[in-house]
Amino acid sequence: MVYAVEGDTLSLVGVDAATGEQLWSQPASPGEVVPGIAIVPTVVMTAAEEPLAAYFRPDPAGNLFARLVLADPRTGEDVFATEPLLFRSPPEQCPDDRDVCFRARAVYGEAGTSQRLRLTDGTVVQEPPGPEGFVRGIGPKGLSDVRIGDLEYLARIEDGAALWQVPISDLFGPTFSTDGGWGWYYFAEENLLVGHVGQRRVGAAGSPQEQNLAAVVSVALDAATGELVWRDEGSLPNCTTALPLPRALDDEDSGVGPGSVRCRYAGGVVLQLEQDPMFSELDVTVEGYDVRTGDTTWTLPLGAVEGLVFDGGVGAVAGPQEILLPAPDGPLLVNLTTGQTEEPAEDQVLFCASERVRFDYPEPFYVDELALRERSGGTLTIPCGPDGAATSDPIPSPPVEAVAVEIADRYILATESGLVGYRLE
16 A cells, blocks of 8 residues: 555555556545654554554545544455544554554544544544543554643553653753654564654744754663663664665564664754755764663764755665665765675665655644645655666665565565566566
8 A cells, every 4th residue: 555646635545566556546634643744554453463454534524634444455445434533643553452543633622632443343432541631652562742731751651551651851851852753663672662852842833943963862761661771862763764774674573673773963953944954063973782772883974964864865775784875985885783884886776765755735734823734755765876866777686675565476666656566586
């Protein structure tokens, strides 16, 4: 399944992985989810291990009203659909793996609540009241943002109850808040949650924002207790969500996940709506690190690489453990588990990642009085050479296996020209 945009129309499309034939298409909506969260296909599993597509379908009840639909991914036909609601979070499998959880509100002006759609009968029920205050899911294993008055906590919520909660200011500092963004990863073998939250906004919505790029913090928390295991100032796990990672390294069950690579930053940036970031004295170092201790295992200074600060789509995948990154004296192939580097061959074929796909959705998301229509989806894969230019040369199998979604005996990529399927021999 893929999301597709034509004009200002957003659709969820089902495609036969063996033939590339389009099987179905349904109108889709981003809901009232904050625009910074990418719109990507979601699959949930029933108790019988049957997959269902979970998505929002636009509804004329009002601006950004939608229905949560669970559909047969083979046909697109509805299995369940809710009443129109204002959905404040994407649909996801509940932490207990039984149902589909989300936050939503019934009318403008009221606070959203945590709800679940039961996969047994399609009914929507309120989650137990849970912790006092506002609750928003921000990561795996029920990791949530909980606000009680002026205090903001990180908490792990399960079956409506907080297993633990820790003030964000105790972990990161007094100026940090999930209002400035977040990114979290779970490592099953170590039972650790590794991630970060951003800085609070200063000034009115839409006003220029000055950021010290070194004023970032990453932490590791014991997923069972919330205890701080380690804290590292000046770095972010996985650098940016657009850092190209081979699929084998982007798998939380593999034991080597995205948090085993990070970027350490220096310099500053000014951000202003609808303008390119303005950097000053930018310096980026890519590091490997031990998830258990936070200790650095290897370093690679890269200098002023702007694409590793936000979602610039810098770099390319070369194989199951290797990516290509820009460096002061030319691009380097970097082994993400060892930190070893080598120069790429001039005719080497890789896969570059695009920036996040951007599009305008006709119904705006409001921040105070500011109407935001721009939304984002995932990234595209582009066959490229070491210079980043697109190429039509034959592609060797290691890059394909490292980036494609494997379905049966096909490897499927989303590219600028559409979906492309490979069969490796």
